[in-house]
Amino acid sequence: MAVITVLGAGMMGSALCVPLVDRGHEVRLVGTHLDGAIIESLQAGHFHPTMKLDLPAAIRPYPAEALPAAMEGAELVALGVSSAGIDWATSQLAPFARPGLPIVMITKGLELREGRLGVLPDRVQRGLPEAVRDTVFPAAIAGPCIAGELARRVPTCVVVTGRDAGTLARLAEALRGPYYHVFPCADVIGAEVSAALKNAYAMGVAFGVGLHEKAGGVAGSVAMHNWESAVFAQAIREMMRVTALLGGDPLTVTGLPGVGDLDVTMNGGRTGRFGRWLGLGLGVAASVARMEGATLECLEILAVMREGLAAHEARGELRPGELPLLRQMMAVALDDAPVAMPFERFFAEGAG
Numbered sequence: 101m102a103v104i105t106v107l108g109a110g111m112m113g114s115a116l117c118v119p120l121v122d123r124g125h126e127v128r129l130v131g132t133h134l135d136g137a138i139i140e141s142l143q144a145g146h147f148h149p150t151m152k153l154d155l156p157a158a159i160r161p162y163p164a165e166a167l168p169a170a171m172e173g174a175e176l177v178a179l180g181v182s183s184a185g186i187d188w189a190t191s192q193l194a195p196f197a198r199p200g201l202p203i204v205m206i207t208k209g210l211e212l213r214e215g216r217l218g219v220l221p222d223r224v225q226r227g228l229p230e231a232v233r234d235t236v237f238p239a240a241i242a243g244p245c246i247a248g249e250l251a252r253r254v255p256t257c258v259v260v261t262g263r264d265a266g267t268l269a270r271l272a273e274a275l276r277g278p279y280y281h282v283f284p285c286a287d288v289i290g291a292e293v294s295a296a297l298k299n300a301y302a303m304g305v306a307f308g309v310g311l312h313e314k315a316g317g318v319a320g321s322v323a324m325h326n327w328e329s330a331v332f333a334q335a336i337r338e339m340m341r342v343t344a345l346l347g348g349d350p351l352t353v354t355g356l357p358g359v360g361d362l363d364v365t366m367n368g369g370r371t372g373r374f375g376r377w378l379g380l381g382l383g384v385a386a387s388v389a390r391m392e393g394a395t396l397e398c399l400e401i402l403a404v405m406r407e408g409l410a411a412h413e414a415r416g417e418l419r420p421g422e423l424p425l426l427r428q429m430m431a432v433a434l435d436d437a438p439v440a441m442p443f444e445r446f447f448a449e450g451a452g
């Protein structure tokens with residue numbers, strides 16, 4: 101069994117610790133400078149205040165300043181931060197990175213670098229010291245996984261993806277357990293594009309829930325499932341288009357990282373709740389306020405995609421008519437446009 105250090109004690113970083121301690125690993129959970137209250141609560145009585153549940157006593161909580169102690173003898177590192185914290189986490193980890201250290205992240209997002217969209221494991225690798233960069237291949241977990249369910253040991257299937265097959269095999273072996281099923285996936289572009297974009301598309305599907313309620317619909321009455329399913333289908337086509345644009349395998353979108361994760365996020369995630377507020381017509385500021393500070397990766401990825409699409413379009417790699425759903429979601433969630441789906445532009449040849 102291994103010594104595993106998890107950096108970031110938010111919901112998903114903490115939830116990942118549960119299958120790891122159940123496998124018998126020694127698991128050290130290190131909070132960021134923003135996680136002080138979580139670590140104090142875990143130290144006082146194993147209670148995670150944002151997930152609102154007790155975690156196994158075997159997980160060892162460390163405050164941010166104790167990172168050097170938590171990294172002593174670490175054989176595997178997991179980054180549990182959201183995309184806003186990924187550069188910070190990389191800089192914290194860098195002094196402790198040694199050749200061949202397996203690193204896995206749960207963060208969902210894409211980066212824009214020199215006018216090109218790229219995946220976050222590559223960004224982490226670039227942030228590591230030159231002396232280890234050639235031997236450390238950061239990997240990422242993607243697929244349908246709600247933190248609170250994994251922490252309650254609900255059977256969960258995910259992929260671990262990255263650029264080095266050997267690292268993926270080692271990670272899958274270390275992470276998997278009786279209820280946490282981990283499959284290596286060599287298509288890091290397809291998996292990471294899916295993982296990042298599903299947050300935005302889940303918001304778009306959830307607009308329909310809000311629209312239905314705004315029109316006077318109530319739970320159990322005739323719903324807007326026709327509307328939502330059409331948006332879902334277009335979302336899958338557009339994720340396949342962006343995957344192809346960046347050089348990944350569009351078929352990856354049809355598996356756990358795309359279809360699987362979009363489904364779970366629509367049904368169980370905070371992104372769905374946020375999309376519902378927008379569909380109800382609350383506007384961006386009031387909808388964000390209702391989320392009470394929850395991480396909203398959907399807004400982060402839409403901002404990155406807006407710049408990224410412009411850059412790819414300027415080089416003639418994408419036409420202005422492509423990805424009509426993504427563009428509409430940007431208008432609603434970034435510019436406060438009313439929710440009006442351009443269905444007539446969906447499903448056409450070349451519309452993504």
Ligand SMILES: NC(=O)c1ccc[n+]([C@@H]2O[C@H](COP(=O)([O-])OP(=O)(O)OC[C@H]3O[C@@H](n4cnc5c(N)ncnc54)[C@H](O)[C@@H]3O)[C@@H](O)[C@H]2O)c1
Pocket residue numbers: 107108109110111112113132133134135150180181182183184185186188189206207208209245246247248394395397
């Ligand atoms: N919650 C889920 O079910 C789930 C499932 C799979 C993947 N994810 C992904 O995991 C990531 C974290 O999600 P979460 O639900 O744990 O969110 P969370 O809000 O509970 O935790 C966010 C974590 O990131 C850290 N962080 C945020 N901003 C930071 C900054 N500027 N500098 C340093 N650290 C910062 C926080 O301290 C915390 O540790 C996201 O990318 C999310 O998409 C979440």
